[in-house]
Amino acid sequence: xxxxxxxxxxxxxxxxxxxxxxxxxxxxxxxxxxxxxxxxxxxxxxxxxxxxxxxxxxxxxxxxxxxxxxxxxxxxxxxxxxxxxxxxxxxxxxxxxxxxxxxxxxxxxxx
Amino acid sequence: xxxxxxxxxxxxxxxxxxxxxxxxxxxxxxxxxxxxxxxxxxxxxxxxxxxxxxxxxxxxxxxxxxxxxxxxxxxxxxxxxxxxxxxxxxxxxxxxxxxxxxxxxxxxxxxxxxxxxx
Numbered sequence: 001x002x003x004x005x006x007x008x009x010x011x012x013x014x015x016x017x018x019x020x021x022x023x024x025x026x027x028x029x030x031x032x033x034x035x036x037x038x039x040x041x042x043x044x045x046x047x048x049x050x051x052x053x054x055x056x057x058x059x060x061x062x063x064x065x066x067x068x069x070x071x072x073x074x075x076x077x078x079x080x081x082x083x084x085x086x087x088x089x090x091x092x093x094x095x096x097x098x099x100x101x102x103x104x105x106x107x108x109x110x111x
Numbered sequence: 112x113x114x115x116x117x118x119x120x121x122x123x124x125x126x127x128x129x130x131x132x133x134x135x136x137x138x139x140x141x142x143x144x145x146x147x148x149x150x151x152x153x154x155x156x157x158x159x160x161x162x163x164x165x166x167x168x169x170x171x172x173x174x175x176x177x178x179x180x181x182x183x184x185x186x187x188x189x190x191x192x193x194x195x196x197x198x199x200x201x202x203x204x205x206x207x208x209x210x211x212x213x214x215x216x217x218x219x220x221x222x223x224x225x226x227x228x229x
């Protein structure tokens with residue numbers, strides 16, 4: 001059982017928007033500053049797409065965005081494209097214990 | 112940009128010690144204020160952070176694995192290593208090394224599958 005809870009799967013059609021939730025506690029996700037998101041295509045290593053709440057690495061399109069509400073973080077992908085089909089993982093860093101926890105992952109299917 | 116590559120045995124017997132090395136290239140392991148982490152992923156499952164090391168040798172480990180994990184660094188070779196003792200089938204996973212920048216992992220190796228089996 002993963003420390004953070006994500007839906008197992010979500011789907012959407014090209015051009016639509018989808019949101020993936022990531023629920024934790026006040027000690028991790030609720031302390032929102034250190035949430036990050038990763039995209040993983042089959043057989044590949046995870047790729048950082050969002051870090052420290054709202055930052056995107058160079059090359060990640062602004063179709064990917066993050067929001068927080070209480071102990072739940074959310075990743076929104078707008079204007080879905082076929083190449084967005086992948087697994088997505090949230091992660092939260094807890095500075096007080098120097099530990100990272102991940103969500104169980106969400107499989108995004110682009111219909 | 113920096114590249115990471117894991118290496119080590121793909122098969123380890125139960126109760127033995129798993130040993131992996133991560134080689135950093137296109138950039139020195141000592142350049143910048145980065146930590147270097149190990150993360151694993153059992154087949155079809157989520158990610159689990161194992162631990163991290165700074166080039167000074169300072170380490171932090173996942174509390175759930177701390178009693179079995181040792182991470183070390185060799186700056187002269189731009190490498191850092193993982194040792195996981197007393198392995199069982201539950202330790203079968205793809206093991207990734209990653210550069211850690213603050214609270215996130217911004218560069219990853221391609222991963223290496225380690226199977227624990229007799």
